[in-house]
Amino acid sequence: MTDAPAFPATPPLALVIFDCDGVLIDSEPISLATLTRGLNEIGLAIDLEAVRTRFAGTSMTSIMERVAREDGIEAPAGFVERVKAQTLDAFAAELKAMAGIAEALGLLHLPFCVASSSDPVRLRHSLGLTGLLPLFQGHVFSSAQVARGKPFPDLFLFAAERMGTAPEQCLVIEDSVPGVEAAQAAGMRVVGFTGGGHWGHDRSGRDLRAAGAATVFSAHAELGRIVAESGLPRSAASPI
Numbered sequence: 145m146t147d148a149p150a151f152p153a154t155p156p157l158a159l160v161i162f163d164c165d166g167v168l169i170d171s172e173p174i175s176l177a178t179l180t181r182g183l184n185e186i187g188l189a190i191d192l193e194a195v196r197t198r199f200a201g202t203s204m205t206s207i208m209e210r211v212a213r214e215d216g217i218e219a220p221a222g223f224v225e226r227v228k229a230q231t232l233d234a235f236a237a238e239l240k241a242m243a244g245i246a247e248a249l250g251l252l253h254l255p256f257c258v259a260s261s262s263d264p265v266r267l268r269h270s271l272g273l274t275g276l277l278p279l280f281q282g283h284v285f286s287s288a289q290v291a292r293g294k295p296f297p298d299l300f301l302f303a304a305e306r307m308g309t310a311p312e313q314c315l316v317i318e319d320s321v322p323g324v325e326a327a328q329a330a331g332m333r334v335v336g337f338t339g340g341g342h343w344g345h346d347r348s349g350r351d352l353r354a355a356g357a358a359t360v361f362s363a364h365a366e367l368g369r370i371v372a373e374s375g376l377p378r379s380a381a382s383p384i
Contacts, residue, residue: 157254157375158313161303161332163201164260164267166319169274170242172200172342174234179207182227188217196342201320203261203293204228232269241274242339244364249279251368257283259303259316261293261323283307295322297330304330315374317367319343324355333374336360 166172180195188211190198199207204227208219249256257280260267264286271277271284285303287293304314316327316334327334336352339362343349349360361370 154375155310155313157315157333157371159304159307159309159315160252160254160256160371161259161300161314161316161327162256163316163318163320163323163337164258164262164270166200166340166342167317167337168242168245168258168276169270170240170341171235171270172196172319172340174238175231176200176342178231178234179227182223182230183211186217186220186223188215200342201261201294201318201322203263203287206261206293228263228266232266235266235270235273239270239273241276242364246276246279248364248367249276252371254371255283255307255309256280257285257303257307259285259299261287261299263288294320295325295329297326300326300330300332304332315371317370318352318357321351321355324352324357328356333358335370335374338362339364 162168165175176192176195179199180190180192183190183195198210204224208224212218258267258271262270267284267286268277271280285299285306287299290298290302292298300314300316301311304311311331314332316323316332317337318324318327318334319337319340324334324336334357336349336357336359338347338349338360347362349357352360358374359370
């Protein structure tokens with residue numbers, strides 16, 4: 145009789161780490177449109193879809209470093225601050241929480257936190273505008289607190305350390321390729337979220353899966369199931 149194959153033990157989940165933009169708040173259509181206009185104004189001929197593909201999920205510092213390196217365009221003095229201010233103004237008029245997220249957070253039976261590429265001012269401003277900030281009880285972490293932003297693992301490792309949780313016991317909810325790559329590099333489980341307005345009609349999340357997301361979902365009503373399934377032992381019958 146042949147023994148059944150042994151699968152590595154999967155430690156129980158102890159923390160859910162949420163990206164903010166495009167996961168908790170439907171901000172990406174607003175911020176990407178503002179960024180696109182700004183880049184066009186300083187001479188970079190780029191459209192909204194290209195901006196989403198190249199820059200979604202990364203900080204303004206990283207974006208402008210890439211623009212300088214890859215496109216040969218240096219941001220003029222005050223450009224980053226101006227785009228940030230315009231984005232906050234647009235948020236005040238248009239920003240909404242992602243549908244169903246407050247209810248989904250209320251049903252979670254695990255600790256959770258935010259780890260975002262946004263700077264601290266924008267992060268707290270956007271969570272405050274949408275009424276989500278009190279739900280996180282101060283557990284809000286920004287890439288400004290670490291040396292390297294996504295796709296490096298620093299931010300997720302920092303958040304896990306501050307929350308007192310081992311990386312292998314964390315589940316990350318991400319909507320961007322750099323975010324998925326960062327979670328993978330941190331040794332965390334990661335799933336993709338495609339419910340944001342910037343995904344348009346194609347919510348398959350093929351690029352997130354290719355980057356390493358175990359599965360993809362597009363409605364926060366599914367969050368409880370996703371978290372439960374992500375905590376199951378990995379086996380032939382449990383591909384997640």
